[in-house]
Amino acid sequence: MDRLRDRVFPVVAILLVIVAAWYAFAVYMNAPFQRDLDRRAGLTPGTVEFIGKTLSQPKPTMPAPHQVAQNFFENTFLRKVTSARSLVYHSWVTLSSTLLGFTFGTALGILIAVGIVHVIALDRSLMPWIIASQTIPILAVAPMIIVVLAAIGVTGLIPKALISTYLSFFPVAVGMVKGLRSPDLMHLDLMHTYNASKSQTFWKLRVPASVPFLFASMKVAVAASLVGAIVGELPTGAVAGIGAKLLAGSYYSQTIDMWAALVAGSVVAALLVVLVGFVGRLVERSMGGRPA
Amino acid sequence: MLMTVNQATATSVERNAVVEARQLGLTFQTNDGPVRALSDVNLTINKGEFVSFIGPSGCGKTTFLRVIADLEQPTEGTISINGMTPEQARQARAYGYVFQAAALFPWRTIENNVGLPLEIIGLSKAEQQARIKRTMDLVNLTGFEKKYPWQLSGGMQQRASIARALAFDADLLLMDEPFGALDEIVRDHLNEQLLRLWRQTNKTICFVTHSIPEAVYLSTRIVVMSPRPGRVTDVIESTLPAERPLDIRESPEFLAIAARVRDGLRAGHSYED
Numbered sequence: 001m002d003r004l005r006d007r008v009f010p011v012v013a014i015l016l017v018i019v020a021a022w023y024a025f026a027v028y029m030n031a032p033f034q035r036d037l038d039r040r041a042g043l044t045p046g047t048v049e050f051i052g053k054t055l056s057q058p059k060p061t062m063p064a065p066h067q068v069a070q071n072f073f074e075n076t077f078l079r080k081v082t083s084a085r086s087l088v089y090h091s092w093v094t095l096s097s098t099l100l101g102f103t104f105g106t107a108l109g110i111l112i113a114v115g116i117v118h119v120i121a122l123d124r125s126l127m128p129w130i131i132a133s134q135t136i137p138i139l140a141v142a143p144m145i146i147v148v149l150a151a152i153g154v155t156g157l158i159p160k161a162l163i164s165t166y167l168s169f170f171p172v173a174v175g176m177v178k179g180l181r182s183p184d185l186m187h188l189d190l191m192h193t194y195n196a197s198k199s200q201t202f203w204k205l206r207v208p209a210s211v212p213f214l215f216a217s218m219k220v221a222v223a224a225s226l227v228g229a230i231v232g233e234l235p236t237g238a239v240a241g242i243g244a245k246l247l248a249g250s251y252y253s254q255t256i257d258m259w260a261a262l263v264a265g266s267v268v269a270a271l272l273v274v275l276v277g278f279v280g281r282l283v284e285r286s287m288g289g290r291p292a
Numbered sequence: 293m294l295m296t297v298n299q300a301t302a303t304s305v306e307r308n309a310v311v312e313a314r315q316l317g318l319t320f321q322t323n324d325g326p327v328r329a330l331s332d333v334n335l336t337i338n339k340g341e342f343v344s345f346i347g348p349s350g351c352g353k354t355t356f357l358r359v360i361a362d363l364e365q366p367t368e369g370t371i372s373i374n375g376m377t378p379e380q381a382r383q384a385r386a387y388g389y390v391f392q393a394a395a396l397f398p399w400r401t402i403e404n405n406v407g408l409p410l411e412i413i414g415l416s417k418a419e420q421q422a423r424i425k426r427t428m429d430l431v432n433l434t435g436f437e438k439k440y441p442w443q444l445s446g447g448m449q450q451r452a453s454i455a456r457a458l459a460f461d462a463d464l465l466l467m468d469e470p471f472g473a474l475d476e477i478v479r480d481h482l483n484e485q486l487l488r489l490w491r492q493t494n495k496t497i498c499f500v501t502h503s504i505p506e507a508v509y510l511s512t513r514i515v516v517m518s519p520r521p522g523r524v525t526d527v528i529e530s531t532l533p534a535e536r537p538l539d540i541r542e543s544p545e546f547l548a549i550a551a552r553v554r555d556g557l558r559a560g561h562s563y564e565d
Binding site: 186187189190191192193194195196200204205208209211287288289290 | 361362363382383385387388389391392393395397398399400401408409411412413440441442
């Protein structure tokens with residue numbers, strides 16, 4: 001009951017505000033085209049009828065929520081998952097490269113962080129480059145990666161995944177540097193008094209201390225991976241995936257399809273973030289975390 | 293250096309000394325210029341002694357303990373632990389160190405915290421278990437093996453950290469204001485337990501505190517220190533009997549020693565601004 005009042009109610013309230021604003025905006029955006037249509041057809045509909053028409057155009061400038069919801073529902077639940085129109089199919093294509101890229105990115109991020117924490121030369125030289133790498137617009141880099149890799153014969157899942165890697169290693173590297181350096185001086189002194197080796201200090205102190213940082217940055221990284229995978233589908237002429245769906249929708253002015261694909265993308269992102277958070281909580285609990 | 297160590301070994305055997313400091317000095321280089329944390333410290337701590345270091349903050353008592361533990365390097369003089377340099381002593385795991393805070397690893401259960409140094413030394417699982425059990429008994433924490441640190445009170449956490457320092461059975465125990473953050477009642481209780489533990493184990497204990505009653509109650513010898521530069525101003529032998537109930541602290545003998553400690557602190561200008 002408390003959960004309903006404290007968590008569900010506020011979220012639902014905001015959702016209702018957004019949906020209401022969305023409807024108002026849809027009417028406003030679609031009205032000029034509708035007026036044009038009506039004028040040519042010589043129709044003079046009443047206000048209510050006019051609003052109804054603006055919300056049911058087949059290719060609206062701004063689709064109404066119920067149009068998107070209907071499209072999303074049909075293409076998610078009513079189609080075979082192998083169908084090229086199924087959002088589940090497209091989500092799966094994007095998800096697979098997201099997960100591969102995320103795995104690469106997390107591994108690379110951890111590796112970089114370990115290097116930065118242990119090698120002074122890397123500590124001084126690497127960070128500016130890592131930060132610079134993220135200031136380059138991914139949309140500019142993505143086609144080059146695809147083209148270069150295709151030239152050396154790497155095509156398919158890997159190039160897309162590498163773009164996800166490019167976006168997702170950064171939060172993990174930054175978070176893990178912080179995490180591996182998070183043990184306080186007293187704990188480090190303690191290990192020193194035991195004459196612990198560097199690797200013992202690493203495995204028994206630095207790694208466990210960095211776990212909360214890892215999961216916090218993995219949450220950011222997994223969302224960035226998904227963005228990377230979608231962006232990676234745009235310049236590749238991919239025929240499947242949420243990015244491809246978005247691109248195809250924009251070619252043919254299928255705005256409802258585009259919005260439905262966007263919704264599918266955000267559902268996947270939300271699921272991924274929730275999943276990482278859930279695994280994080282499980283790990284924290286197994287490490288004796290105080291239940292919140 | 294080798295010469296000094298050999299000489300120290302020779303004298304240590306004669307006097308049964310555990311810690312020997314000669315003209316020890318330590319100057320920290322800070323951004324505001326050099327700070328003399330320790331100056332001309334001459335001190336011998338013999339086996340089985342309970343020595344307290346007392347003085348205001350900045351008198352170098354913690355620094356001296358950290359020098360023994362090889363956590364700071366002296367800039368002048370010599371110091372030997374069991375006839376070895378601090379570094380050798382640390383590598384030989386000659387001491388256990390108890391910090392101001394319990395410093396338990398929050399992701400380890402109490403028994404795994406106590407077992408941490410044993411894992412690092414590389415003892416067998418069975419030996420680890422046996423020692424964990426023994427030291428947990430010693431600090432009255434039996435039954436809390438599977439708990440995590442946050443599930444224990446501050447006093448119990450500090451007891452666990454003492455158990456951890458005792459676990460690998462070094463003869464020397466270095467304690468840096470271990471009860472400083474605890475309330476008076478818990479502190480009294482832990483003082484009593486620490487004395488009992490010291491008698492049972494026959495260890496040498498160096499104990500840093502800024503509480504006069506605590507120093508007098510626990511120690512066989514009290515080293516009074518004063519700041520700027522950190523130095524030893526007085527060394528007081530306790531005349532109290534080995535058996536010390538808590539109410540010994542109201543006895544005239546106890547109060548006389550406490551008064552002498554206070555005098556020592558005053559002589560070192562510890563009460564001035």
